[in-house]
Amino acid sequence: MTTQQIDLSEWTFWLPIAFTISGIGLFILSRFWTRAWFATFTLTIAGVTALTVASPFVGWWLPAQGSSFSGEVDNLFLLIMFLTGLFFLLTEGLILFVLWNHAPKPGTAPPHIHGDHRLELIWTVVPGILLALIAVIQMPTWARMKGLGNESWLSARYESGGDKADLLLTVQGRQWEWRVRYRDPSAPPLARPLEWATHPEATDLHAVNEVHAYPGAKVRLLLRTQDVIHSFFVPELRLKQDMLPGRTVPTWFIPTVPAGTSNETRWEIACAELCGGNHYRMRGHLVIHPDKASFETWYSTAAREQSRRSRPPETGPLARKTN
């Protein structure tokens, strides 16, 4: 509780003040030492670089990897990080060099140069090729994440004999909860799964704010919303998809957990598109059962419970904060 209020002794409070004081110090220094400005820029650039490099070691980094494509996305991220990092160090290094070296040798004037075609050609072509490469290398992953490949279980219409999703479910957003509906996994495949999103069947299982799945399951999500735009975001899955009023937006994931996980894994579902005052409270959970068998146990229990009550559950209470 106390950490959520102002605590004067924490580093988060005194460090910015220390930086302010050193800024005043550097300014005073600059009155009689021109390279104080070199120092100001160097310390700042070094500071942000150090924070970036140190962050993974103190737990300020990407969430755990939890889907079939999360590793791939992270690698693309790291590739861009590496290339932009090189460019960052190069250009900032040049600026710092100029600041250090701030005047031509005594007795000489700055060169009178208006440009250099060869140099300009180099710094146009090299970044151009690198950038094009960055763009092209993203494309296969993007196509796969968005289901543009030729996997039959992701097509809008199952081919006969085609592969079918292990779990088909709709998640409908509304202010401020996620309403989940599963299609009975034992039911026959649908010719047009997207239509099922708006045409519920009696055997569907309903739930609120919880999505259950198991490792390796091919989960097909049909996203809908009742009121405003929401966005289904599970950081560990590297999955984020807006829900659009009036449309069914399909997406998918295959959850993965570290080998040997014997308990349920619970990840948080967050809303990533402003959806009103309680946007921040639109919290759900993705529950990954340790294996298919335990998922099926959970599913049949829940389905039995639902048929006993013979009606879908009422609106669940908002996920209230527990202190």
Add this chain to the structure above:
Amino acid sequence: MSAPVSHHTDDHAPSGFLSRYVFSKDHKVIGIQFFFSSILFLLLGGALALLVRLQVGYPEQALGLLTYCFPFLQSRIPAEWGGRMSPEFYTMLFTMHASVMIFFVIIPWLTGAFGNFLIPLMIGARDMAFPTLNMLSYWFMWPAFICICASFFVDGGASGVGWTAYPTLSSAATANGDWASPAARHAGAGHVLWLISLMFVGVSSLMGSINYITTVIHCRAPGMSLWRMPLTVWALLITAILQSVALPPLTVALIMQLLDKTAGTTFFLPPGGVGFGNWTTGPGGGQPLLWQHLFWFYSHPAVYIMILPAMGMVSDIMVAFCRKPLFGYKPMVFSMAAIAGLGFIVWGHHMFQSGMDPRLGTGFMLATIMIALPSAIKTFNWLATIWGGDIVFSSAMLNALAFVSMFIIGGLSGIFMAATPVDVVFHDTYFIVAHIHYVLFLSSLFGIYAATYYWYPKMFGRCMSENLGQLHFALTFILANCTFYPMHILGIGGHPRRYYDPTLYEFLLPFQSLNRFMTVSAVLLGLVQILFIVNVFGSLFWGKKASRNPWNSNGLEWDTPSPPPHGNFDVTPLVLRGPYEYAVTGPSSDHLTQTQTEGQQS
């Protein structure tokens, strides 16, 4: 190429106080009017930002003393939150922070203040092509000022649906004719005023941009060919073209949303309607996604509207303070034109996760990543410009150097979001917030500060205090990095934007200490800006008197008295060369102004 001789655009000499300072048609007075209103709105936008940071950093902290200092806050905070701001109030804060900063600070300051003040002076014109239109472009800001300020006080408060105002959160309306929104408390009358206000800003900018284009094309002094124009003028010309093409779709979109909100149309309501609780709208005839296309078709070019003028001004400031010609003048112009051109086909990168066809995403990614190329070319040209220069560490130069070094960060972080798979992680997280602030605060605003220190002597005839300016720079540079850089780290961790209380989420708890660090830095950063305000207003009275050319620069604007009289130039200048002849053996110094003949004393 010979430029047309400037015609008489200054035959509107002021005859009294009102026509001299209020309803003035003099481009310099209009520029200064924009300048001061932007500063006032900077204070408002900054205060809103600090309240946002206070909430994110310390979600359970009661506002306490603040509510006593500002009774306005007290009346807006419902009692059930125990002195804390409510989540709805919080949505209003970040919405209005963004709206004020974008539409009332950065754009008017860059294009309104500097555009107006500098274009005629730098091209040797006696005034703008259409002085009356120019006056109107400022006075059309006033309905916008009034609407946006009034919106804080109407029922429901100012708009709280994000500055992007996505339907159906923003556009859903009840059938009974009042403006209260079924979707959000802050989407009622305040949001209607927001829409009207932005429409006026748009009309104002449109008038300005038409005027700028005409002036640059038509009113250049003899000898001022296009390829002798300073980069500032090129940047403002390209920006004006961007504005004149991008603003009409935004205005149309705003009108459509206003009609949805008030007249029962359904441009952004899907055929099935939407439902809130037990209440359902009627069937609609449109699509919520349409708004996003229209909005970003303006608002992505708007990002370049907010950076290109700063790029141009920083280039001109840098050469003056490293006493070297600009490196690669034409590549600089062409890359600005390329940014502007490509800027029109990249809007979809804001919509990768919106439900738009993912195949479109691939094309938008390619265009977006390639737009980094002209930015990279510009960066290398700036580096080559300062390379080997004789650097004068003035306030203006320091801010310009900060512009370049921070634009590198803002530009590079853009590549992450342009890459579609990586954007899945970063979309709508703090990574985006970091990126936009590196571009708009640490680049545009530093560019604005640099330009203010540089042209202030020309605007007011007095110099700003260098001591105060450099202290302000050192602290702003350090604290702005403390405030905004850690946002990248938050974004990598998946921290969503616009969360009232991130501590609700387990995966965000490790990041909360960084949030507190940023909040404390932000408050200090806010306080440091007082130095700038004091400098701007204090120097009006106590600043050192400025000569015609205090920085030994080459541009035509330095050929006039400080401040220039009505009509700007005693005699129409005859331009002999481009503005970047530094490091030459001039008659009395190391540079040749645009009008000096080789043997003439400066």
